[in-house]
Amino acid sequence: MQLLENATIVLSKIRSGKAGRDEVITSLYKNKQLKSKVINQILKKGGSKEEAQSVFNLCLVQFFKTVIKNKDLTIKINLEAYIMTIAKNVWYQELRKNAKIKTSEINDNLDLAEENNSESLLLNIEKMEVLNDLLSKLKKRCKEVLMYWANGYNMEEIAKMCDYKSAMMARKKKYQCMKELLDYVSRNPHVKEAIS
């Protein structure tokens, strides 16, 4: 609860690396008030319990991704309201995906205000399944370096977060991992098709 009340601390913890990020995920996930507010919002909009739980999880992912990818992002409204807005938009995106609602109706309901410039998610269950094999082959260190690089961290920051001696070492690791990944995509054209 206390963590939710201080948006600045939350944002800096999320951006600080895995430990800080996991701390905030745990705190938000276990925040019963936030969870029930999001779930009730979706139930009121006609979603089922399962859909509401799924929206809650996805809105957390979208929230973290938005904070990490947008280093200058500050939250002017309170954090709970911000997350609620993301949840609402995730729900409308899901409806649009499942064609349960007309696009015009969604656009009328989407909150496109400044406070809601959230990053859209790349993954869905099908894409996750396609990546399962790759994820089992890619080493943990590679995943970390590639993940931070692709989400906007510079080599100095990556070196610090992943315990490399220098930015140069981080860069070298990133090059090796990227080559490995490119080779994998080259050998598995269906991955390219599924992800693109």
Place this chain on the structure above:
Amino acid sequence: MINFYEHIDDFMTGNLDEDTLSSMNDAISKDNHLKEAISNYPTAKKISEALLEIDILEKINSLELEESPEKLKGSSQSIFRKGIGFLILLLILLSLVVGYKYLTNQKAEQQNVLFASLYTPPVDMDAVRSITIENLDPFSKGKYYFSLNDYAQALVYFKEAELILADKNKSTNYSESILNYWMGHVYINTQEWELAKIYFEKSKEPESKKNIDLIKRIQNL
């Protein structure tokens, strides 16, 4: 010798100096593997970006798993306990309901017997004699419907008569006492004992006391 794979990032983002760019373009045209790597680069970057989503989802999944065994453990034990508890509670409730119904039925039956044997309804000859009900005043209409055992309709007209009586500008051919008496009879017939008692108590008609005593006897059963 330049390792062009190390420069794919800068090539894609347009950050290569002119010489390296020219060399790279040259290498791409000759090296199919490098060409393929460049074509796969956007996919690889997307996958890398998605690794963050996967990492967060994995953490959420682990939190869900942490929660669910506790829930399952707690719920399986409590479902069993709740099941037995619920059955016992249901049985108690059922026996209470049956017992209560039996007692209330028995009481209602006794009340009906007593009421039927001791109650005498009022008779108003004027109301019974009336041919054209439209010409009657509300009080008489009430009495007329009472004589037909239509207590709901009788009450409507008695209430109207009550309003007329309260209006000091209007004169009536009935008193408050007689109106209360009739209303008492409406309520006694609908078995609204307390209301009936109130109206009989407000009435000064000689028969009222008899009816109050009857209600008290019925209530004391």
